Amino acid sequence: MVFHGSDPDKLANKFDAGVELLTQTGATVVLFTGRDWRPTPGLGRNRAKVALFNENVHAIAARHGAVTADLWALRELRDRRIWDPDRLHLFPPGHHTVAMMVLDTLNVPHALLPLEPKDLPESSWRQAKAGDLIWAKRYLFPWVLRRLRPHGAVKVLPAKRPLPSPMHSPGEPEKTPAVLATG
Secondary structure (H helix, E strand, O other): OOOOOOOHHHHHHHHHHHHHHHHOOOOOOEEEOOOOOOOOOOOHHHHHHHHHHHHHHHHHHHHHOOEEEOOOOOHHHHOHHHEOOOOOOEOHHHHHHHHHHHHHHOOOOOOOOOOOOOOOOOOOHHHHHHHHHHHHHHHHHHHHHHHHOOOOOOOOOOOOOOOOOOOOOOOOOOOOOOOOOOO
16 A cells, blocks of 8 residues: 555555455454554555555455454554564564554453563654654665565465474573364
């Protein structure tokens, strides 16, 4: 939805078909809305498209009995401290925040507590704008150029975890679940 001419309704139609297939298996399907990009230079202009797509996500979830994890409404995502410097990917406190929201949405009891991210250094308006320019040069422009250049053969990366397996945090002993569903 970032590119000019993209159509959130066409994207939602493709998405709808996939969600229908997944929910027919009996699985609990969690759909994520897009986040509010207003504070991100360049990407904020896509808010209307993201909002329209989000409305489609809510309708698709209702139609197929899926659960909606509403990133647009998650105010904590407005905190720049939980984002990677590329402003597209979350830092661990951001992933933690989203995990808490998803567990709450699914009504899964958990003991997760909000994390307090590290403070960002204070900056003047001029320094903030200079930071925006550095970000655009380092992340935005290369990303746009990669998408404008013709691609050769698309390299398919292998799955990081192709089979279900227990997860644990670094430094934490591995836990063996009582039952591990294999799909």
